[in-house]
Amino acid sequence: MIQEGVQRFAIPDCGPRKGDEASREVCRAVTQVLRADLQFENLFKFVPQSLMSAIPPMDPENPNFADWKGIGASVLVITRAQVTGGEATVEVRVHFVDTGQSMLAKRYSGPADNPRVFAHQASDDVMTLTQYRGVARTKIAFVSDRDRVPGRATKEIYIMDYDGYNPRRVTVNRSLNILPNWSPDGRSLAYVSYRRGNPDVFVASIYEGRSADLTGDKGGAAFAPAISPDGKRIAYASSRAGNMDIWVANIDGSSPRRLTSTGALDTAPTWSPTGQEIAFTSGRSGSPQIYVMDTEGLNVRRLTNVGSWNDAPAWNPSKQFGEIAYTARLENRTFDIAVVDIATRQVRQLTQGRGSCEYPSWAPSGRHLTFACGRGGKWQIAVADRLGQTITMLPAGPGKNEQPDWGP
Amino acid sequence: MIRLARAWLFLAVAAALAAGCGGKKRPPAVATAPPPSSAPSGRSQPTEVPPPVETGPDVRAVDTEAARGEDFTVSNPETGEGGPLEDIRFEYDSANLTDHARSILEKHALWLQNHRPAKVLVEGHCDERGTVEYNLALGEKRARAARDYLASLGVSTDRLRTVSYGKERPLDAASNEAAWAANRRDHFAVSR
Incomplete structure (x- = not known):
């Protein structure tokens, strides 16, 4: 088991098994992406490249561990690759430098045109040596107007790799499609579409290319879908009973039940990791604040008590962290991401000075989160560690990119 | 049929x-047989045979x-311009009808009396401040405020529908007070 914060990784440049440009290209990509993936995990230290370049060329089959020990490495990751006929083969070996012990040895093969996928898989395999699940193969769903129809202000749902690469469009209905939310198995996305002229909740089986209407034709708006951790139920905000309330239904839309019934606006439900509680925004105190209730709508209590506007909660899905991220309006009237510890009510502010930031969503491990920042027509998606020490804007492509939801 | x-x-x-x-369509990278163990010492562990990666098709649209629901053709949803019925505006974070908004709605009620059987879709819109979700709820409240006032003036509710666009379709994408004021509105899309 690799302990966090202790190990110092050396990831030297990948060694192409053949001298051709295709093999070297795959090698370069694998090295670069694997380094980025493992750094993003925020668990390890790394030997700087300047020190690694001082090591004499090594025989990958028989590395001289003393050399690596000499520059302070404790874990050595050796990568090799070759491309034959458009097919890439990538090998990854992980050794403890102290003992030379082999911790992991894997060979991956597949089409050579997206070598990032090998590195992502290797990173997740390295993470199996820790107590945490790797993030490298997770996907982020988001909303973009990049394919907007002129004169109609359309938005569609897309998914991309967690690092912003490989965006793919999911909806193609040329209407307004917003507020995506992943199912826990990563095979479906709940979202809101105006394709009937009114906001309704749909669930798309993204790998089958099907979608089902959960809330349509019942009057009123339905939006802000949130699928339960067991994938069996879905919470959303709906005005079909007149006022905007939180509802819960089975995942196929059957047996809808209203959980809130004050005259205030209740929106943005999010499930606790156990699926036994729901946090949501309510204006019942006069300003938007975050409340928690059980899934019967009982035991309602206010969670946030600092600030005049606390909205759109996202409950950390890891039971290890009892905390909720949300969007807070601060003194200077911009909106920023904050996290409240449920037990202590202590608040930490994650963002500052990036325009407005909103729509936080946690990675499945709860160790990272994503959100969107911007103003006016310019919004882009960011990822951060859960303490907000490193915030990275993703290369999410053209258009206004917003409303990210981090999925499996 | x-x-x-x-x-x-x-x-x-x-x-x-x-x-x-x-x-x-490509299959994802697949882990195949492990390479031979390269540990030089006698402590080498047997390399594990990794399970095959789940295969599946790429996402399809x-x-x-x-x-x-795009049959309200009079207005241009990009700009909200056009159409015989003037927009009404709202204060920040409010769905209350101002006196000015009420006077505009009274004209709209008159126009609707003279233009049967025209129907109206009341679109509630918001400025960019606040969350997507909050503004969808606020836009709904703004649309219903206008609908209810028109109904109180005698317009049949059969001729009135509401929809909230929240902050998703701003009239002006700029980020300043003037744009925000223009974006906090009910737009009236008329179909005949």
Whole structure:
């Protein structure tokens, strides 16, 4: 088991098994992406490249561990690759430098045109040596107007790799499609579409290319879908009973039940990791604040008590962290991401000075989160560690990119 | 019959899309047999045989059905301009009708009396401040405020529908007080 914060990784440049440009290209990509993936995990230290370049060329089959020990490495990751006929083969070996012990040895093969996928898989395999699940193969769903129809202000749902690469469009209905939310198995996305002229909740089986209407034709708006951790139920905000309330239904839309019934606006439900509680925004105190209730709508209590506007909660899905991220309006009237510890009510502010930031969503491990920042027509998606020490804007492509939801 | 025809259309479009994507579909990287152990010492562990990666098709586009509910053709949803009925505006974070908004709605009620059987879709819109979700709820409240006032002036509710666009379709994408004021509005899309 690799302990966090202790190990110092050396990831030297990948060694192409053949001298051709295709093999070297795959090698370069694998090295670069694997380094980025493992750094993003925020668990390890790394030997700087300047020190690694001082090591004499090594025989990958028989590395001289003393050399690596000499520059302070404790874990050595050796990568090799070759491309034959458009097919890439990538090998990854992980050794403890102290003992030379082999911790992991894997060979991956597949089409050579997206070598990032090998590195992502290797990173997740390295993470199996820790107590945490790797993030490298997770996907982020988001909303973009990049394919907007002129004169109609359309938005569609897309998914991309967690690092912003490989965006793919999911909806193609040329209407307004917003507020995506992943199912826990990563095979479906709940979202809101105006394709009937009114906001309704749909669930798309993204790998089958099907979608089902959960809330349509019942009057009123339905939006802000949130699928339960067991994938069996879905919470959303709906005005079909007149006022905007939180509802819960089975995942196929059957047996809808209203959980809130004050005259205030209740929106943005999010499930606790156990699926036994729901946090949501309510204006019942006069300003938007975050409340928690059980899934019967009982035991309602206010969670946030600092600030005049606390909205759109996202409950950390890891039971290890009892905390909720949300969007807070601060003194200077911009909106920023904050996290409240449920037990202590202590608040930490994650963002500052990036325009407005909103729509936080946690990675499945709860160790990272994503959100969107911007103003006016310019919004882009960011990822951060859960303490907000490193915030990275993703290369999410053209258009206004917003409303990210981090999925499996 | 119509439903059947639509189902066939859907299948045809889906098939066309599938055919179009066929060339790009790739299996994900698959871990195959492990390389030989390279540990130089006697402490080497047996390398594990990794399970095959789950294979599955790439994401295909969903929602091939074209958007419906776009039959309110008078207004330009991009700009909100056009149409015989003037927008009404709101204060920040408020769905209360101002005196000025009420006077505009009174004119709208008169116009609707003289233009039967025209119907109106009241679109509630918000400025960019606040969350997507909050503004969808606020926009709904703004649309209903205008609908209820028009109804109180004698316009049949059969002729009035509401929809909230929250902050998703701003009139002015700029980020300043003037843009925000213009974006906090009810727009009235008329169909005849």
